[in-house]
Amino acid sequence: MTEKPLSRGEIFVVDDDPAVRETLSVVLSAAGYRVVCFADGAALLAVARTRTPSCILLDVHIPGKSGLDVLKELHAEDYPAPIFIISGRGDIAMAVSAIKNGALDFLEKPFRGNEIVARVDEAIGAYARRKAEDSASRMESLHFPGREPLTRREREVLERFAAGASNKEAGRELGISPRTIEDHRANIMKKLGAKNAADLIRIVLTASRAS
The missing domain is CATH 3.40.50.2300 (Response regulator)
Known part of the structure; x- marks a missing residue:
């Protein structure tokens, strides 16, 4: 050492x-x-x-x-x-x-x-x-019944995406490369059953109204 x-x-x-x-x-x-x-x-x-x-x-x-x-x-x-x-x-x-x-x-x-x-x-x-920042992210309070739970980092990526950030912007905010942001987004969409980006936002908005 x-x-x-x-x-x-x-x-x-x-x-x-x-x-x-x-x-x-x-x-x-x-x-x-x-x-x-x-x-x-x-x-x-x-x-x-x-x-x-x-x-x-x-x-x-x-x-x-x-x-x-x-x-x-x-x-x-x-x-x-x-x-x-x-x-x-x-x-x-x-x-x-x-x-x-x-x-x-x-x-x-x-x-x-x-x-x-x-x-x-x-x-x-x-x-x-x-x-x-406040450690209690808005995404932490959202629940997606019947879906595989998101990890903390996936929730952070989803929060940036839902706010309209690009992969590059989200990566800069989280200290992650855009390529890895893309991997997280793909995993989030798979877990939440989203067909595309618009569908993912719809799922998030539905969860927001229910919480």
């Missing part, structure tokens, strides 16, 4: 590849973050249970507990900091599964330093804004 001087906030990097840890450490440290690196999930969990970083970058394939195992043990959907999954080009299906298990989004290898910093900055900013 290696550490950098304290600055803008603390970021945990979990990857069994020393080169990846070093690259992310250099890039994020240069952006003003303190970076703590771990080679496996067990080491991360031992620390993440006692202190909360500003963000976690977690590789899918790590020794022992997998990235998905770590997400489940951290209860990632309710974890108080954004968690990005690090994935290779062949791991997209697994990355999507990770998002369903509470990861905010995924970062695809090979990395672009400026993109990593921008994504992390955006995600941390989005989490800070959400903490400052």
Whole structure:
């Protein structure tokens, strides 16, 4: 486990590849973050249970507990900091599964330093804004009888969509890439049985009147 001087906030990097840890450490440290690196999930969990970083970058394939195992043990959907999954080009299906298990989004290898910093900055900013807002979202009070329950993040995406936000605007507000917003929207429509965007809005409006 290696550490950098304290600055803008603390970021945990979990990857069994020393080169990846070093690259992310250099890039994020240069952006003003303190970076703590771990080679496996067990080491991360031992620390993440006692202190909360500003963000976690977690590789899918790590020794022992997998990235998905770590997400489940951290209860990632309710974890108080954004968690990005690090994935290779062949791991997209697994990355999507990770998002369903509470990861905010995924970062695809090979990395672009400026993109990593921008994504992390955006995600941390989005989490800070959400903490400052009333935690009781309007969507939290809506019920969709007979439908599969939406996750907290799906409700956040649905709230932005119902307010007329585009994928890009919703992604910016939530610190998520537009592509991942599209995945969430597709999952929301499937769960609520919406045939198209207009049908989804109709379902939301019906639920609003009933609540």
